[in-house]
Amino acid sequence: MTAPAAAPLSDKTASRVASVEELRIHFDTKAGRLHAVDGVSFDIFDGESLGLVGETGCGKSVTARSFLRLIPVPPGTYAGGRIHFWSKEARQTGGSPVDLLQVPASQMRDIRGNRIAMIFQDPGKALNPALSIREQVAEVFYQHRSEDLLDGWNGTPPRPIRRAAGQRSGKLEWLAFKVPPLRSPARRLRKRVDDLVGDALAETQIPNPRKIMTSYPHELSGGMKQRVMIAQALACNPDLLIADEPTTALDVTIQARIMELIRELQLRHQTSVLYISHDLSLVRRICDRIAVMYAGRIAEIGQTRHVFHDPLHPYTRGLLAAIPSLAHQRGELAVIDGTVPELIDPQPACRFHTRCSYATDLCGRLDPPLVARPGLRPVACHGYASPDELGVAADQLPRLDRDAP
Amino acid sequence: MTNLRDDPVGAATRAEERPVITLRGVKKYFPVREGVLQQIVGHVRAVDGVSFEIRQGQTLGLVGESGCGKTTLGRCIAGLTDTTGGGIYFRLSEADRMFLDEMDAVGQDRQTSEQQAKVESIERAHRIDRLKGETWRTYRRNCQFVFQDAFSSLNPRHLVKDIVGRPLRVYKEASGTDLTERVVELLESVGLGRQHLYRYPHQFSGGQRQRISIARALALDPEFIVLDEPTSALDVSVQSQILNLLHKLQQDRGLTYLFITHDLGVVRLMSDEIVVMYVGEVMERAGAQELFASPRHPYTEALLAANPDLLEGDEEAEMRGLEGTVPDPARPPRGCKFHTRCPVATPRCGWEVDDAVAWLSDNSTILEGLGGVERSSDFESVLRFAEPGTAAEAESLLASAAIPDAMRAALVELDQDGPELRIRFEEVDRVRLEDVDVGHMTSCILHTSQADLDSRP
Numbered sequence A: 001m002t003a004p005a006a007a008p009l010s011d012k013t014a015s016r017v018a019s020v021e022e023l024r025i026h027f028d029t030k031a032g033r034l035h036a037v038d039g040v041s042f043d044i045f046d047g048e049s050l051g052l053v054g055e056t057g058c059g060k061s062v063t064a065r066s067f068l069r070l071i072p073v074p075p076g077t078y079a080g081g082r083i084h085f086w087s088k089e090a091r092q093t094g095g096s097p098v099d100l101l102q103v104p105a106s107q108m109r110d111i112r113g114n115r116i117a118m119i120f121q122d123p124g125k126a127l128n129p130a131l132s133i134r135e136q137v138a139e140v141f142y143q144h145r146s147e148d149l150l151d152g153w154n155g156t157p158p159r160p161i162r163r164a165a166g167q168r169s170g171k172l173e174w175l176a177f178k179v180p181p182l183r184s185p186a187r188r189l190r191k192r193v194d195d196l197v198g199d200a201l202a203e204t205q206i207p208n209p210r211k212i213m214t215s216y217p218h219e220l221s222g223g224m225k226q227r228v229m230i231a232q233a234l235a236c237n238p239d240l241l242i243a244d245e246p247t248t249a250l251d252v253t254i255q256a257r258i259m260e261l262i263r264e265l266q267l268r269h270q271t272s273v274l275y276i277s278h279d280l281s282l283v284r285r286i287c288d289r290i291a292v293m294y295a296g297r298i299a300e301i302g303q304t305r306h307v308f309h310d311p312l313h314p315y316t317r318g319l320l321a322a323i324p325s326l327a328h329q330r331g332e333l334a335v336i337d338g339t340v341p342e343l344i345d346p347q348p349a350c351r352f353h354t355r356c357s358y359a360t361d362l363c364g365r366l367d368p369p370l371v372a373r374p375g376l377r378p379v380a381c382h383g384y385a386s387p388d389e390l391g392v393a394a395d396q397l398p399r400l401d402r403d404a405p
Numbered sequence B: 001m002t003n004l005r006d007d008p009v010g011a012a013t014r015a016e017e018r019p020v021i022t023l024r025g026v027k028k029y030f031p032v033r034e035g036v037l038q039q040i041v042g043h044v045r046a047v048d049g050v051s052f053e054i055r056q057g058q059t060l061g062l063v064g065e066s067g068c069g070k071t072t073l074g075r076c077i078a079g080l081t082d083t084t085g086g087g088i089y090f091r092l093s094e095a096d097r098m099f100l101d102e103m104d105a106v107g108q109d110r111q112t113s114e115q116q117a118k119v120e121s122i123e124r125a126h127r128i129d130r131l132k133g134e135t136w137r138t139y140r141r142n143c144q145f146v147f148q149d150a151f152s153s154l155n156p157r158h159l160v161k162d163i164v165g166r167p168l169r170v171y172k173e174a175s176g177t178d179l180t181e182r183v184v185e186l187l188e189s190v191g192l193g194r195q196h197l198y199r200y201p202h203q204f205s206g207g208q209r210q211r212i213s214i215a216r217a218l219a220l221d222p223e224f225i226v227l228d229e230p231t232s233a234l235d236v237s238v239q240s241q242i243l244n245l246l247h248k249l250q251q252d253r254g255l256t257y258l259f260i261t262h263d264l265g266v267v268r269l270m271s272d273e274i275v276v277m278y279v280g281e282v283m284e285r286a287g288a289q290e291l292f293a294s295p296r297h298p299y300t301e302a303l304l305a306a307n308p309d310l311l312e313g314d315e316e317a318e319m320r321g322l323e324g325t326v327p328d329p330a331r332p333p334r335g336c337k338f339h340t341r342c343p344v345a346t347p348r349c350g351w352e353v354d355d356a357v358a359w360l361s362d363n364s365t366i367l368e369g370l371g372g373v374e375r376s377s378d379f380e381s382v383l384r385f386a387e388p389g390t391a392a393e394a395e396s397l398l399a400s401a402a403i404p405d406a407m408r409a410a411l412v413e414l415d416q417d418g419p420e421l422r423i424r425f426e427e428v429d430r431v432r433l434e435d436v437d438v439g440h441m442t443s444c445i446l447h448t449s450q451a452d453l454d455s456r457p
């Protein structure tokens, strides 16, 4: 789908939802310290959809999970950096952000699902097989929107009902809901929950939401389960939605429907989205900007259109040329020679230098920083540096032909 | 004709066009069992009457969404599983195929004994489930299979040397140092080398493991390889290496491929001809360029719309998906199997009782009130409700604009009587593949002559 111009893009004054700075996540493995994410920085602007793309193992999911501190520690370590996050209030009042890596656990619980929601590749695994769809979606309302559950009550609802809305009822209270005087308010609460769950499901264009509510995950197709996940994720109107390969397990025709849906909902609710995928052609259809990741680092970042038409980083160029397209002849797909480097205790060098056809001596001993130079969007490659910047002779720099990607 | 090795009829057509594999109405059903006694309660029609040929030196791309029967069909062709109906033939000449088709049309009862004898001799020589002894061995070694998941198809406890060398040992082609040298040659042909002989599969990356699988498939110098999603588990930069390798091997060795994939970009690049499958049936079949340039089936169009990168002028093209879900292959839709999701379906596309019930159950009052469905056929039934009021509600829903126009037009009887609602749809035949152009077939009635659409209300 062509991305409607919805978001304030690289405009410096546009407010940010999140800002990742020099994020480092390492894992202790038998072979040594694995630098899964090694100095990653990017911003997510208010209302935009940012695509994070790269091949398997480059660190996309680890980056995404660290927003919610879902990295298992140990073997993982948050080895450095910050993830600043501005809630709606902070953005409106010009307040200061919180660092998601530092906030106390209690505050993190509130942020999870309420401010930042995440959907995963495999909806089958993320849903509880033993609970009906109604119960699973209702959970979100009980946990994060118990105030809404009590909306429209004349006066204060009875205390046990207030406790029920916050899922704090004891066993005895549950029994009390079966008899007067609490039976009718309990029914009313239940109806309110049903309505909210039904509406949330309807918004994802699930046919017959009331019927789906009574089903269990195994009775639903993959596309339906992913819609349930989306309904759950969007139920609390989060500030940021992180979608980690949400359609990779689905068929193409269904995948296209789910992508349209995420885009529609994003525009309607003005939600910011971090969309993760290994599939560049998909991301291209729904993201305003794209960050290309390679071996734990960001290679380049920019507006989708620019990245596709004028890829700067040699890795991005290789990746785009390797996708079978109308222009290709059989047997003549571009290949990127070699394999992804070991992420164990990496040397200070460009992560791509073993595979890059432009690499020079310099690339093997100096890691290129991700910097925006005058007239260029941010790219991590020495080929765009000036001799002064690095203090080397011009012939030591890689020669990147900008017109022939 | 009885000797597989030098089929004289093959010379009559151009050598590169000689069919290597011919499918005639192939079916593969899996029983669905239920209950403690594990009784058979139905069948999953994974492959439901598929016919096409794969020609010498060419790549036939088989594309469709997951569950449509691609792997099952590939396994049938490679002889890894038996078929339920129809026939798969190895090196069947065009003339013999036409003869068999003719004889099917005549019917067995009315064939002369001479004709019956000829049918019998063709089948014995070419039909893979009738092959015996040497001809069976010839077919087996000439027909190899590469699996999607190279990890689970390679024995983790075997060395690469044994994995790749095994077919050579089994067929007593080589042993000792000769075997080792043959394995080295094979590894080199897929971009690996002698240094990899004494390693285990887990020591390789995904792309390298797929190279090992390919080397193993090449060991007996086959004529034909079934490639089942050979790159679906790989990243694009690795995929491009494997696709280039497969092309080079085809050029060097004159291989014939059945290339199975759900990726339209890959199938377009790799195939000479493409077959589009949906719920066990062929929807469309055409040359690769032709299929993308002028698709003649709404399902193919839907697949293309979901991959706008593959359309000319893709920049502004919108990515569009399809509503609904893939039907249950144990109870496939009547008429055209795509009618439940087709955006341009007509009244003649196979509307049936199940479609009416599906629409009615979108309404929770009606769903709860529906007591039973008594069918006299897939097209005709009595719906029984608890209350006459609900039956009336169901009737007005089925007559309303909430229901697709095409479905309403196909509803020839809609009659409420108390708590009962009689419905009857016009009965239609199963759609057939028809030629619409040279080498281009489709089963969509909008593009063929199988339904007289103008005679409809």
Ligand SMILES: Nc1ncnc2c1ncn2[C@@H]1O[C@H](COP(=O)(O)OP(=O)(O)O)[C@@H](O)[C@H]1O
Pocket: A027, A029, A034, A036, A054, A055, A056, A057, A058, A059, A060, A061, A062, A063, A072, A075, A076, A343
């Ligand atoms: N729990 C873990 N323990 C050890 N290594 C891990 C763990 N999780 C991820 N990794 C490693 O971190 C790297 C990045 O992984 P990931 O972010 O999942 O990649 P992707 O880009 O495919 O999502 C990989 O090399 C992976 O093996």
Ligand SMILES: Nc1ncnc2c1ncn2[C@@H]1O[C@H](COP(=O)(O)OP(=O)(O)O)[C@@H](O)[C@H]1O
Pocket: B030, B031, B044, B045, B046, B064, B065, B066, B067, B068, B069, B070, B071, B072, B073, B329
């Ligand atoms: N061994 C089996 N037993 C029962 N059903 C099967 C078996 N193998 C495949 N099927 C069913 O047959 C249909 C086609 O499957 P498959 O050939 O694997 O499709 P594809 O390769 O196109 O994804 C599916 O509905 C699948 O569930």
Ligand code: SF4
Pocket: A313, A314, A315, A350, A351, A352, A353, A354, A356, A357, A358, A359, A360, A363, A368, A380, A381, A382, A383, A398
């Ligand atoms: S810094 Fe050097 S090795 Fe790295 S991408 Fe640029 S030219 Fe290639």
Ligand code: SF4
Pocket: B297, B298, B299, B336, B337, B338, B339, B340, B342, B343, B344, B345, B346, B348, B349, B431, B443, B444, B445, B446
């Ligand atoms: S026959 Fe053609 S128009 Fe009718 S449902 Fe099938 S694809 Fe659609």
Ligand SMILES: [Mg+2]
Pocket: A060, A061, A062, A245
């Ligand atoms: Mg991942």
Ligand SMILES: [Mg+2]
Pocket: B070, B071, B072
């Ligand atoms: Mg398959």
